[in-house]
Amino acid sequence: xxxxxxxxxAGCLNNGGSSGTPDDGTGTSESQGPLKRVxxxxxxxxxxxxxxxxxxxxxxxxxNGELFGKxxxxxxxxxxxxxxxxSYEPGEYRVVALKGEESxxxxxxxxxxxxxxxxxxxxxxxxxxxxxxxxxxIAEEAFVTVENQGSGPDAITKLxxxxxxxxxxxxxxxxxxxxxxxxxIYDPLSDxxxxxxxxxxxxxxxxxxxxxxxxxxxxxxxxCKDEQQSGQFELILERPxxxxxxxxxxxxxxxxSTEADNCEITISES
Numbered sequence: 001x002x003x004x005x006x007x008x009x010a011g012c013l014n015n016g017g018s019s020g021t022p023d024d025g026t027g028t029s030e031s032q033g034p035l036k037r038v039x040x041x042x043x044x045x046x047x048x049x050x051x052x053x054x055x056x057x058x059x060x061x062x063x064n065g066e067l068f069g070k071x072x073x074x075x076x077x078x079x080x081x082x083x084x085x086x087s088y089e090p091g092e093y094r095v096v097a098l099k100g101e102e103s104x105x106x107x108x109x110x111x112x113x114x115x116x117x118x119x120x121x122x123x124x125x126x127x128x129x130x131x132x133x134x135x136x137x138i139a140e141e142a143f144v145t146v147e148n149q150g151s152g153p154d155a156i157t158k159l160x161x162x163x164x165x166x167x168x169x170x171x172x173x174x175x176x177x178x179x180x181x182x183x184x185i186y187d188p189l190s191d192x193x194x195x196x197x198x199x200x201x202x203x204x205x206x207x208x209x210x211x212x213x214x215x216x217x218x219x220x221x222x223x224c225k226d227e228q229q230s231g232q233f234e235l236i237l238e239r240p241x242x243x244x245x246x247x248x249x250x251x252x253x254x255x256x257s258t259e260a261d262n263c264e265i266t267i268s269e270s
Contacts, residue, residue, distance in 0.1 A: 033050065033105050034049055034050055034052075034053035034054070034055055034097050034104055034105045035047065035048075035049065035050075035053075035095065035097060035105050035107055036048045036049055036050045036053075036078075038095050038107055038109055040084075040109075040111060040151065040152060040153070040201055041200075042153060042198070042200045043083060043084055043085050043086060043153045043198060043200070044081050044082065044083050044084065045060060045081060045082040045084060045093070045095070045109065045111075046079065046081045047071075047079065047080050047081065047082075047095055047097075048078060048079050049073065049077070049078045049079065049080075049097070050078070051078060053073075053078070053097070054099055054104070055073055055097040055098060055099050055104050055105075056072065056073050056098065056099060056100070057070055057071065057072055057073060057097070057098045058070065058071045058073060058080050058095065058096070058097050058098070059071075059095070059096045059098065060082045060093060060094070060095055060096075061093060061094040061095075061096060062089055062091075062093060063089055063090070063091025063092050063093065064089065064091075068082065068084075068093070069082050084111070084152075084153070085153075086153055086154055086155040086196070086198060086239075086240050086241060087240050087241070088111070088152070088241065090111060090112045090113065090152060090241060090242060091110070091111065091112070092108050092109070092110050092111075093108070093109045093110070093111055094106055094107070094108050094109070095107050095108075095109060110151055111151055111152035112150050112151055112152050113148055113150040113151075113152045113153060113154035113199070113201065113239075113241050114148065114149045114150030115146055115147070115148050115149075115150075115154055115199060115237070115239065115246050116146065116147050116149060116246075117144060117145070117146055117235065117237070117246060117248045118145040118146065118147050118204065119143075119144070119145040120142065120143070120144045120145070120235055120248070120250070120267075121142065121143055121267075122139075122141075122142050122214050122265060122267065123138035123139050123140065123141045123142065123143070123214070124138070124139035124140070124214065124265065125265065125266075126143070127139075129143050129206070130143060130208065131188035131208065132188075139214070140167075140212040140213075140214050140215035141186065141208055141209045141210070141212060141213070141214065142161070142208070142209045142213055142214060143206050143207070143208050143209075144159065144206065144207050144208075144209075144235065144237065145204060145205070145206045146199055146204070146205055146206075146207065146237065146246070147199075147203070147204040148199040148200065148201055148202065148203050148204075149202075150201055151201050152201055152241070153198060153199065153200045153201060153241075154198075154199050154239050154240070154241045155196040155197060155198045155199060155239055155240055155241075156185065156196060156197045156199065156207055156237050156238070156239055156246075157183060157195065157196045157238050157239060157240055158182075158183050158184055158185070158236075158237070158238035159183065159184040159185050159207060159209055159210075159236075159237060160177055160184060160234075160235070160236040160237075160238070161209070161213040161233055161234075161235060161236075162177065162233060162234045162236065163231065163232050163233030163234050163252075164221075164222050164229075164231025164232055164233050164252055165213050165214060165221055165222065165233045165252065166213070166214050166215055166216045166217070166220075166221045166222050166223070166265075167211070167212055167213050167214065167215045167216070167217050167220055167221045168213065168220075168221050168233070169184060169211065169213065172220060172221055173213070173217070173220045173221045174211045174212075174213075176211065182211075183195050183196065183210075184209055184210055184211045185197060185207055185208070185209070185210055186207075186208040186209060186210035187208075188208065193210045196240075214265065216260060216261035218260065222254065223260040223261070224254055224255075224256075224257040224259060224260050224261060224262060224263035225254070225256070225257070225260075225263075226256055226257070226258060227256050228253065228254065228255060228256050229253070229254040230251065230252065230253045230254070231251075231252050232249060232250070232251055232252065232270060233249075233250055233252055234247055234248070234249050234250075235247065235248045235249075235250060248269065249269070249270040250267050250268065250269055250270055251267065251268050251269075251270050252265065252266070252267050253265070253266045253267075
């Protein structure tokens with residue numbers, strides 16, 4: 001769902017008086033010194049060295065000052081990388097190139113995700129936003145579009161709907177809110193529930209529910225009645241970076257219906 005995205009963050013390159021060329025807006029910055037390019041690609045920090053670079057090791061230092069990792073630079077090699085995944089500590093990282101025990105050049109790299117919920121909708125109301133499948137299954141599910149406007153990767157590890165929805169994610173419905181083994185996220189490509197969806201820096205991805213939060217189930221959540229109903233629900237996205245949650249509140253209205261599963265649903269941001 002998320003395509004490969006490149007995000008480069010320029011730092012000050014201390015290379016004997018030469019400084020890095022400012023980012024030209026294309027997502028890549030270059031330098032005339034040994035560190036030609038430092039960038040975050042998906043969940044990996046990529047360090048490109050110039051052909052003339054006389055270094056034999058590159059270290060990555062975490063925001064707390066501790067060593068994240070080190071990479072030996074083989075003769076003729078012009079690139080090393082560090083896989084940071086989605087459980088890293090956000091903040092200012094330092095990339096240090098060394099010759100023997102001596103630091104040759106260093107640059108800083110701020111890595112901080114910033115996720116925003118762009119849109120949320122129900123399959124029964126917006127089937128064109130869902131994957132291709134039977135209309136009955138799509139009608140019960142939801143989609144959520146998320147954008148990462150930051151400089152580092154993140155992931156969505158759980159999708160929750162709590163409150164006045166037909167089939168909520170807590171004990172009033174599917175009861176997986178506190179189950180670490182259930183994400184509530186459906187992946188159309190594998191046709192299965194997945195543990196996470198990675199959102200690279202600069203990416204916008206759409207995730208889908210897998211536990212039918214808008215299915216009318218007798219004895220659970222909200223059912224249709226003879227009169228109109230209104231309520232509130234909370235959309236919660238759990239993410240591993242900083243173990244934080246991304247939330248948004250919505251108003252929900254149910255039209256009157258003589259059948260418990262045949263009313264119209266309208267949602268709007270609270």
